[in-house]
Amino acid sequence: MSKNVLAYSVSLLILAGAVLLGVTVGTVSISPVVLWNPSSDEAAANILWNIRMPRVILAGLVGAALAIAGAAFQGLLKNPLADPYTLGVSSGASVGAVMTLFFGITIPFLGPFTLPVMSMIGALLTMLAVMSFAKLVDRSMKMETVILTGIIFSSFLGSIISLMIALTGEELRQIIGWLLGSVSMRGWPYVRMALPFVLIGSFVLWLKRRELNAMLFGEERAQHLGVDVRKSKMAILIGGSVLTGAAVSVSGTIGFVGLVVPHMTRLLWGSDHRHVLPLSFINGAALLIICDLVSRTIISPTELPIGVITAFIGAPVFAFIFFRQRKGGA
Amino acid sequence: MLEITGLTGGYGDKNIVKDVSFTVNKGSILGILGPNGSGKSTLMKLISGVLPAASGEVQIDGKSIADFPAKELARKMAVLPQLHAHAFAHTVRETVSLGRYPHQGGWFSSWSEEDEQAVVEAMCLMDISHYEKTQIDRMSGGEQQRVFVAQALAQDAGILLLDEPTNHLDINHQKELLDTIKKQAIEKDLTIVSIFHDINLASMYCDQLLLLDAGSVVRIGEPHEVVRERDIEMVYNTRVSNHPHPELPKPQITLLPGVERESASVRIRAEEFDINDGMVLYQSPIPLKTVSSAVVNAGSGWFRNFMNRHVDAFYNINDSVKEMSEFIEQSGLKTTDTVGMMTAVQTQDAIVKEYEGPFGSVVIAVTAGAGNGVDVSKAVERTLRVGTINTWILVNGILSDEAFIQAMITATEAKTKALQQEQIKDPLTGTIATGTSTDSCLVAATQQGEHLPYAGPITELGKLIGVGVFECTIEALKLYQMAKAKSV
Incomplete structure (x- = not known):
């Protein structure tokens, strides 16, 4: 028990630290005092609450969503290399988002939520397609097969996006920047757009924490233990797609967060999903806030796309996990 | 009580198991014997409900397993499958604790005193308590096997289905494990169905045996009715000799090798x-x-x-x-x-x-x-x-x-x-x-x-x-x- 208390304390502490750094460090340094005493420096308070805070919270939400979705996908597929990016689900969500912008789609009653919902549908369809195709290729759904299928779909969907961009005028060229992944200049509306979906998706996955534990031992074993495998699988796929869709619709494609965070979490605190899921959520938020901070300060005043930073960390971790899995005989 | 009537099924259109019927009473063990590919594991999957039956029925206490929701079925019936490799590391305790899954319900339900007790007892029975914090992927095949038996025992179900429970175990642990299972069957009135590779072990520990060949029952009954030279030789296509167990009223068999070194012709003078x-x-x-x-x-x-x-x-x-x-x-x-x-x-x-x-x-x-x-x-x-x-x-x-x-x-x-x-x-x-x-x-x-x-x-x-x-x-x-x- 004490190990869990420690795990949550450390993770929350890091998150708090990341938020504090995220709102105070930048081209203009802001004293943390402004947080609880805005009147001490009106201009600084304005930057903090209107620019930096929404940016930090959005980064946190996106990181949390991608990390918990990654953890769930890995558990579902028993595949430590699975995450929304490597499975091609992020690309599917991007296609949904770009189509929404390209065709100017607005779904009645959804209003501003049209974009995230279309992203989610894109994510879910891609996930189903990737899984069906991988299963068709190799019934046992080997690690490499699934990832290769993800790459195939990613490339294909990427070309559709490029086509749509090429067909549009100048105004959609900004999509390219967005595709590389960024949480800058989004503001509170984007936070409000993503927040409900991130919470709902995470909650759905959290409800399936015990089922995920059982499914790590294989679907048949899970069924022996009393898991309704079909229902649980569907719930996890939907939950993961909602999260990926929400994240992609506000920040574009940010890779490897869903890979690195659950991996580190498991390494440090064990692979029990009852804790892997919430801890990945917290750590994912912290990681992306820090990555965002680095992306806008490292070659300041120029900003790097945040996806560059996550890929810089994530790709080597991906290589490491792959190496260990193959050499570990698992 | 487990009652199987006319069970037929397999993968796709191909029926691997054909018209198998038997009943196992509370407190007794039925052993399934048969050569490789005779349909033992498929029969197990049909009984556990992982594979849907083409025809026939599996009933627990008079109720068909198809009518049980997944969780309720898992509270009635625990299954020990054959070992598989795992991609993620789990500790022994985490693995055994998973056996309590069907007993946990609701969104926020927590670990109860009863859950804890069942897990501790199961680990104790399988003699793995001292490994509690060890990662199972670092354990030997035999130790892992005991972890999964403990998981099945922690499930606390009245029916146990075991697929070669003594796989990977040395003779001491084979005996210990089967002694434990037999003791559980008697004390807790469990109904046990188990696949065996080893005919002698099956004969020693089972109350009933079922000899399967090409998916059909060749013989079913007490060990002395099933472990007979002629049937075993026919089904396994191997020469064997039957002899009594030195302590128990159970038949045992000995393999007769097909190849022997020609020994010199000897005359005693x-x-x-x-x-x-x-x-x-x-x-x-x-x-x-x-x-x-x-x-x-x-x-x-x-x-x-x-x-x-x-x-x-x-x-x-x-x-x-x-x-x-x-x-x-x-x-x-x-x-x-x-x-x-x-x-x-x-x-x-x-x-x-x-x-x-x-x-x-x-x-x-x-x-x-x-x-x-x-x-x-x-x-x-x-x-x-x-x-x-x-x-x-x-x-x-x-x-x-x-x-x-x-x-x-x-x-x-x-x-x-x-x-x-x-x-x-x-x-x-x-x-x-x-x-x-x-x-x-x-x-x-x-x-x-x-x-x-x-x-x-x-x-x-x-x-x-x-x-x-x-x-x-x-x-x-x-x-x-x-x-x-x-x-x-």
């Missing part, structure tokens, strides 16, 4: 016996199939060396087995390969003769001392005293089990007749003795040459034994009496 004042020793170039009442290695077995050792009349009989074993080793022989007898008689007076018959020959060796003649019909009246007539019958031929026993009877009758002829008396009762108080007999055979199914007094073999033992015993008794007369 009287001249090859080494007779001196310390012992009579025969060393055979090949092991002989032997049945005897010797001091060392009595009962049946295969042995090369046969020793009849002289000890003086005051030899301390207590712990004679240990002393005799040491003596054998000191003589440069191996205890495991030697039958050892003792006699107070001068061993240089041993009579060893060969008798030829139409089938081959028999060598008889006798040492006789008649100092303590006993009339067996009045034996109740006396206390123990030492005397010895040791009779060996070594046959150049193949003896059946019956022939071994008949040879002993024939030899004993011939010996008694010899005592009568020589008018050896029981000193206490004054009547004619039938033997002495500690006589031993040994029958050994080369198991080469002709098949000799019987050794009663009117068979060719029996005739030789009768005449031979009679003549040799009389000669030996005469030598004994001469030696006694000289020493007085």
